[in-house]
């Protein structure tokens with residue numbers, strides 16, 4: 001099969017080669033991949049920011065396709081079904097089995113830049129009927145994480161979500177928050193991206209470059225109450241203001257460190273406003289399946305910024321690393 005291999009932790013070490021076709025074991029499924037999608041994690045792996053010593057690897061955590069063959073013990077899936085393998089295949093539900101959740105696709109297991117992959121049958125989720133393979137490939141990490149943020153915060157009518165930036169997780173969180181009846185505030189460094197977010201349903205938009213004290217804007221736009229969910233993607237540069245922008249009994253859902261990991265915060269407002277600081281590391285197959293079901297029920301489509309052909313994988317990685325994207329970046333697999 002044709003594969004894009006990552007030979008070393010450098011984007012220019014992505015190269016085309018041929019591997020033997022994998023064969024499914026009794027409880028496994030062979031998936032003919034049709035698309036992959038990038039996350040910040042894939043950039044970290046391909047730039048040495050994520051410590052790995054198992055190169056060469058088949059990279060990219062997220063992908064989608066259709067079942068090409070099933071193992072002898074698989075009874076609940078059939079050849080031809082459109083599927084999305086989860087990125088942590090053995091985290092089924094509930095608590096994480098280990099600190100990292102177990103082996104992950106595109107890191108310690110074969111990833112999505114390949115024509116075929118073998119995965120455990122229990123790691124599959126049905127592709128929502130209204131989504132293309134490229135759209136479906138964007139779901140595992142970003143939609144699962146966004147879904148958990150919205151559910152953990154208990155969003156609903158009369159509640160407000162604040163999502164930082166217009167990356168993949170933030171836009172999914174905006175869509176899920178709206179589907180729960182909540183109001184959504186979006187920040188971005190770009191007015192053009194903010195206008196796009198407004199067209200997608202953002203109720204209020206804040207340019208964090210032009211409004212460096214964006215937490216004050218959040219308080220103003222919520223009549224002083226603050227947000228019930230803050231999707232904290234920024235880390236060092238955003239965390240203190242995320243606390244300022246968080247309301248009474250709110251959740252600051254900590255998922256990223258785009259601007260650094262070390263922060264100093266005042267604990268008093270955390271105590272006084274009973275703010276829950278909730279860390280997260282993606283989620284299990286069950287949450288992914290719930291997120292996909294919600295997308296079907298509400299007709300939610302991922303926001304696809306661009307789709308690159310597989311032989312231009314390096315360009316796709318660079319596009320994400322440059323940060324000009326709005327939403328998700330896909331790679332089509334012929």
Ligand SMILES: NC(=O)c1ccc[n+]([C@@H]2O[C@H](COP(=O)([O-])OP(=O)(O)OC[C@H]3O[C@@H](n4cnc5c(N)ncnc54)[C@H](OP(=O)(O)O)[C@@H]3O)[C@@H](O)[C@H]2O)c1
Nearest residue numbers: 040145165166167168169188189234255256257280281282
């Ligand atoms: N722990 C988890 O469960 C989990 C799961 C998924 C992702 N993550 C992490 O969450 C972060 C976001 O993931 P993603 O896939 O959505 O990333 P992404 O698609 O690359 O989006 C990143 C966006 O964040 C915004 N941003 C960058 N620096 C910022 C800053 N200082 N303040 C506010 N916004 C800033 C930018 O939006 P604008 O261009 O609009 O300014 C940028 O486009 C990454 O760090 C990723 O590793 C964690």
